[in-house]
Amino acid sequence: MAKTHISELVLRDGHQSIIATRMRTDDMLPICHKLDSIGFWSLEAWGGATFDACVRFLKEDPWERLKRLRKALPNSRLQMLLRGQNLLGYRHYSDDVVRAFVGKAADNGVDVFRVFDAMNDLRNLRVSIEAVKKSGKHAEGCIIYTTRPVHGIPPFVELARELEAMGCDTIAIKDMAGLLTPHATTELVTALRAAVGLPIHLHSHSTSGLSSMCFLKAVEAGATILDTCNSSFGEGASHASTESIVAALQGTPYDTGLDLAALQEITAYFYEVRQKYWQFESAFTGVDTRVLVNHVPGGMISNMSNQLKESGSLNRMNEVLAEIPRVREDLGFPPLVTPTSQIVGTQAVLNVLTGARYKSITNEVKNYLLGQYGKAPGKVNEQVKNLAVGNAEVITCRPADLLEDEMSKLKIDCENLAKSEEDVLTYAMFPELAKTFLQERNANTLKPEPLLSKEAATTSSERYAPNEFKVTLHGETFHIKLTGSGHHGEAQRPFYVSVDGISEEVMVETLNEIEVSGGKGNGKKKTVASASDTDRPRPSHQGCIATAMPGTIVDVKVKAGDKVEAGDSVLVIEAMKMENEIQAPMSGIVISVHVKKGDSVAPDETLVEIQ
Numbered sequence: 100m101a102k103t104h105i106s107e108l109v110l111r112d113g114h115q116s117i118i119a120t121r122m123r124t125d126d127m128l129p130i131c132h133k134l135d136s137i138g139f140w141s142l143e144a145w146g147g148a149t150f151d152a153c154v155r156f157l158k159e160d161p162w163e164r165l166k167r168l169r170k171a172l173p174n175s176r177l178q179m180l181l182r183g184q185n186l187l188g189y190r191h192y193s194d195d196v197v198r199a200f201v202g203k204a205a206d207n208g209v210d211v212f213r214v215f216d217a218m219n220d221l222r223n224l225r226v227s228i229e230a231v232k233k234s235g236k237h238a239e240g241c242i243i244y245t246t247r248p249v250h251g252i253p254p255f256v257e258l259a260r261e262l263e264a265m266g267c268d269t270i271a272i273k274d275m276a277g278l279l280t281p282h283a284t285t286e287l288v289t290a291l292r293a294a295v296g297l298p299i300h301l302h303s304h305s306t307s308g309l310s311s312m313c314f315l316k317a318v319e320a321g322a323t324i325l326d327t328c329n330s331s332f333g334e335g336a337s338h339a340s341t342e343s344i345v346a347a348l349q350g351t352p353y354d355t356g357l358d359l360a361a362l363q364e365i366t367a368y369f370y371e372v373r374q375k376y377w378q379f380e381s382a383f384t385g386v387d388t389r390v391l392v393n394h395v396p397g398g399m400i401s402n403m404s405n406q407l408k409e410s411g412s413l414n415r416m417n418e419v420l421a422e423i424p425r426v427r428e429d430l431g432f433p434p435l436v437t438p439t440s441q442i443v444g445t446q447a448v449l450n451v452l453t454g455a456r457y458k459s460i461t462n463e464v465k466n467y468l469l470g471q472y473g474k475a476p477g478k479v480n481e482q483v484k485n486l487a488v489g490n491a492e493v494i495t496c497r498p499a500d501l502l503e504d505e506m507s508k509l510k511i512d513c514e515n516l517a518k519s520e521e522d523v524l525t526y527a528m529f530p531e532l533a534k535t536f537l538q539e540r541n542a543n544t545l546k547p548e549p550l551l552s553k554e555a556a557t558t559s560s561e562r563y564a565p566n567e568f569k570v571t572l573h574g575e576t577f578h579i580k581l582t583g584s585g586h587h588g589e590a591q592r593p594f595y596v597s598v599d600g601i602s603e604e605v606m607v608e609t610l611n612e613i614e615v616s617g618g619k620g621n622g623k624k625k626t627v628a629s630a631s632d633t634d635r636p637r638p639s640h641q642g643c644i645a646t647a648m649p650g651t652i653v654d655v656k657v658k659a660g661d662k663v664e665a666g667d668s669v670l671v672i673e674a675m676k677m678e679n680e681i682q683a684p685m686s687g688i689v690i691s692v693h694v695k696k697g698d699s700v701a702p703d704e705t706l707v708e709i710q
Contacts, residue, residue, distance in 0.1 A: 103353045104140035104324045106178060106300070107341060109369060110168070111143040113332030116304065118379040120152035123547070124164045126375070130368045131171035137357055137365075139175060140324055141211050144168050145204070146179035147437070150187040154529055154536045158545040162207055162521040169208030176237070178211035179204060182437060184223040184499050185216075188528040189438045189463065189677070191471065193502040194226045196509070200524050201230035207521070213271055215241030217439040219254075220473030221261050222497040228265050239300060240267035244274040244287075245394065245434040250476065252287055256294045263295045269324065270297050274313075275396035275436045277306035284313040288320035300324035303338070304396065308386040310339045311347070318353040329362070331369035336384040342366065378551045383416060393420045394427065394435045395444070403444055411702070412648070415451055422447040422456075429483045430467060431475035442467055445677040452647040452702075459647065460487045462671070462678040470494040516541065531653065531673075531697070635693045635704040641685055642709035645702060650674030652698045657707060661689045669707050672700065683709055 114122040127144075134142060145165050153161040169177060184191045186200050201212065212231045216223040224240065231238040240262030242255050259270050270291060272279075279287075284301070291299055299322040303310040314325050327333070330340035345357045381404040395403070407413045423435075426447045433439040442463045450456045466472065468484050470493045494501065505527065510517070513526040516537040526533040539545045638645050654671040657663060663683045670681040687709040694706045 102323070103318050103348055103355050105341060105345070105355050105357060106141045106143055106324060106326045107134065107137070107139045107329065108143045108326055108338055109329040109332050109341075109365075110134075111145065111147055111149055111180070112326075113328035113337050114376075115148050115152075116328075116337040117332050117335070117384050118373070118376040119381075120148045121156060121376050121379045122372070123157055124159055124167055126372045128167060128171050130365055131168065133361065133365050133368075135172045135174050137361060139357075141176040141178040142172060143178040143180065143213075143326070144172075145177065145209060146181055146187060146213075150525075150528060151532075154525065154532050156548050158536065158539070158547040160521075160540065161525065162203075162519075165204070165207045165209070176210040177208050178213060178239075179209045181212050181214045181227060183214055183216040183227050185438055185472075186227075186528065189441065190466075191223070191498045191502065192527065193505040194499055195504040195506045196524070196527055197226050197499075198230045198233075199506055199520065200527075201227055202234055203521055203524060205231070205234035205236050209236065211237040211239055213239045213241055213273075215243055215271075215273055215436070216473065217243065217436050218433060218473035218476065219243050219258060221258065221265075223473050223499070224262075225265060226499070228262075228267060232266050237269070238265075238267045239269045239271050240265065241271045241273045243434040243436050244272055244279060245276075245432075246278050248432065248477070250432070250434070252290050255287060256290050259291050259295045259297075263297055267297065269300050270295060271300040271302055272322075273436065274301070274303035274310075275434075275440075276390050276394045277304040277308075277310055278391060278394065279303050279313045280309055281312040281316045284316045285320045288317050288322050292321040298323045300326070302326040304336060305334050305339050306336050306386065306390040306395075307388050311343065314339055314344055315347065318348070329366055329369055331366050331373055335386055374553065375550055377553050389420060393423045395420065395423060396435055396440050403448075407448070412448075412452060418451045419444075419447050422450050425456075426450065429480040430464070431477040431479040433467075433476060438463070439467070439472070441677055442472075445674065445679075449647060449679065457483060457486055459679060459681070462680060468493070471498050473498060513537065531651070535697075635700075635706070636708075637703055638705050642687060642690075643705040644669060644681060644684065644707040644709065645704055646672055646674070646679075646681060646700055646706065647702060648674045649699070649701045650679075652694045652696055652700060652706075653678055655692060655694060655696055657689045657692065659689055659692055663687065663689060663709060670694070681706070685709060 110127055114120060145161070145168070149164075150161045153159040153164060181187070181201070184197060186192055186197060204212070212227070214224055214227050214231065219242065228238050228240065242258050244255070262270055272287065288299055288301070299317075301314065301317045301322045301324070303313050303326070305311070317325070325344060326338055327341040327344050328338040330342050333340040342359060342362045345355050345359055345362060348354050349359075383404045403419070404413065404416060407416055407419070423443055426443045427433065427435065430443060433443065435443060442461070445461055446464050449459050449461065453459050465487045468479060468488050469491060506523070509523050509527050513523060513534070516534065517523045517526060522537060526537070536545070650672040652670060653673050656671070657669045663669060664686045665683055667683045668680040669683050669689075672679050672681060689707060690710045691708045693704070693708075694700060700706060
């Protein structure tokens with residue numbers, strides 16, 4: 100009898116897709132003994148965005164998470180998602196860093212490495228797959244699934260053949276956006292089974308609502324391993340429910356053999372856990388067939404919506420989703436998976452928020468167009484390329500061939516912070532984030548972002564206010580929904596609202612406030628400051644340089660007194676995990692700089708002033 104194996108994703112891709120990767124290790128450990136007893140083929144528990152989220156938001160050591168999960172899951176294969184030469188960062192790393200990272204991940208508990216490249220450029224997979232095999236672990240070569248016009252079954256089959264030749268143990272179809280249809284699944288799995296002798300592992304998000312049907316067609320065509328997620332964090336932008344797939348295959352030749360009642364005990368636990376993270380829930384993580392056009396992957400949508408909300412621009416999500424396919428076409432139709440999904444998505448956000456396409460171009464888009472991520476699948480838009488990088492030479496070799504070994508330098512750069520090689524590798528992934536993280540860890544001052552109380556949100560008027568209500572004015576009733584707002588602390592602040600379903604922007608000028616305490620106003624009034632919380636002035640003329648979205652200053656390239664020309668780079672800001680150079684809008688003299696490296700900044704603040 101044929102048997103279908105299940106990889107459970109609740110510890111990684113499930114919460115990445117639904118609550119922006121915010122689940123903490125302490126909420127995973129209590130249920131590990133039950134997860135460990137089920138008999139999953141693997142438990143995906145590390146990699147992807149979890150490494151970034153641990154350092155950036157949760158203030159957890161990602162290596163410590165891996166060690167703790169390894170100890171708590173002694174009978175299970177632990178699986179991670181690895182981006183080939185990108186590892187878990189957003190650039191290519193030298194070969195010695197790749198080998199060191201894979202070795203340490205294996206030492207600390209990873210059994211199965213799912214290795215992929217966002218461009219399906221096999222040159223970017225060779226070293227990491229070799230390192231996995233050298234460590235004695237399971238190498239799963241990945242085909243990034245996307246659709247026409249430059250992708251199709253013949254190139255996917257050729258990828259599978261080459262992955263098998265590299266020594267991979269299994270082949271994964273990674274359908275990160277839920278683009279597979281049942282018919283396409285049958286065709287692809289059948290073709291792969293005929294071409295290679297390795298087990299086929301299917302990963303397909305439920306965003307389009309098709310994944311469960313695709314899973315049935317996949318096992319009928321010969322796939323033997325499926326990725327599913329416990330229903331507490333399943334469906335929509337996540338994955339088909341583990342319990343549903345197990346029930347659907349019971350009593351068939353494809354029976355998983357898993358205990359449905361035991362799975363439901365796990366569901367009950369994670370259902371309660373999810374309530375703690377309500378603030379990261381998004382209206383954009385359900386079934387959304389627009390994904391068949393915009394190709395936004397499940398792991399990206401919850402993070403993007405959260406970032407737009409923080410910038411007060413959530414009301415512009417539909418514009419961003421419409422812009423993403425246009426940017427993807429301009430860049431030669433790359434599959435949208437980390438880091439290309441962030442590269443395309445962030446540029447789309449900038450195109451929308453700045454009011455002009457490619458008025459501001461991220462460094463990552465420039466590097467992409469220079470070939471530094473690999474070969475673009477299709478033809479890039481020459482006009483966009485010239486705008487971004489001019490006549491600069493595009494490399495044609497494997498990008499990492501141009502990189503010198505980095506480990507020795509990285510160790511020197513963080514020698515006063517790192518206590519282990521794992522720390523050095525954390526620094527390699529995210530230098531600025533890791534520097535702050537390691538400093539705080541060494542000083543014992545790590546503090547995760549707060550989890551807000553849902554009860555407080557509904558009972559306390561001290562911190563919260565209604566975000567959806569009806570207003571009756573001159574006999575007419577309007578349905579108002581607040582979708583975002585500008586920077587806190589400003590006398591005049593933009594609010595983005597939906598009025599009877601139509602998006603509007605309104606400016607609210609605060610003249611005074613009632614000071615509240617304990618949920619009730621005490622009648623005292625206070626004047627609100629006219630400047631933002633940072634005391635940076637608001638832009639008042641053409642020479643005031645601001646940012647379109649909130650972020651962190653990575654580099655300040657000018658100082659007061661410097662002469663600049665229009666178009667010169669004056670600042671580098673990290674926003675939505677991508678670096679963006681901010682350019683001078685005019686020629687002149689820098690008369691003031693209001694930021695320094697590491698500062699958090701928001702829209703409508705003057706960062707640099709030119710006269």
